[in-house]
Amino acid sequence: MQVKMKFKRGDKVVVISGSEKGARGEIVKSFPSLNKLLIKGINLKHKYLKPSQANPDGGVIPVERPLNASKVAHIDPKTDQPTRVGYKFLENGTKVRYSKRSGEVIDNVKVGE
Numbered sequence: 001m002q003v004k005m006k007f008k009r010g011d012k013v014v015v016i017s018g019s020e021k022g023a024r025g026e027i028v029k030s031f032p033s034l035n036k037l038l039i040k041g042i043n044l045k046h047k048y049l050k051p052s053q054a055n056p057d058g059g060v061i062p063v064e065r066p067l068n069a070s071k072v073a074h075i076d077p078k079t080d081q082p083t084r085v086g087y088k089f090l091e092n093g094t095k096v097r098y099s100k101r102s103g104e105v106i107d108n109v110k111v112g113e
Helices: none
Strands: 012-015 024-031 036-039 044-049 059-064 072-075 085-089 095-099 105-109
Touching: 012 036
Parallel strands: none
Antiparallel strands: 012 024, 012 072, 024 036, 044 059, 085 095, 095 105
């Protein structure tokens, strides 16, 4: 089942629960069918690499893992606080996302998305 997500790539978000609570980042990729988000620098896990010809020493590298969308909130562009997001239509008929905290328009959205 496809879930309608109010998060888009490039949005600034803050983690509101879990071990990463309070951390801020930018969305790199969203997975609407899984209701998950990949956020730059957040939810890093270790990946263990076996030695190979390309990397003879092997090693441990940090990898960003997807985080559930219910654990993050948008950052209001005006007040820099967590906020919820709503949709509204402007006078010219374009549909936009806006911050419910300050009323500031976040960006334009194509009608039908």
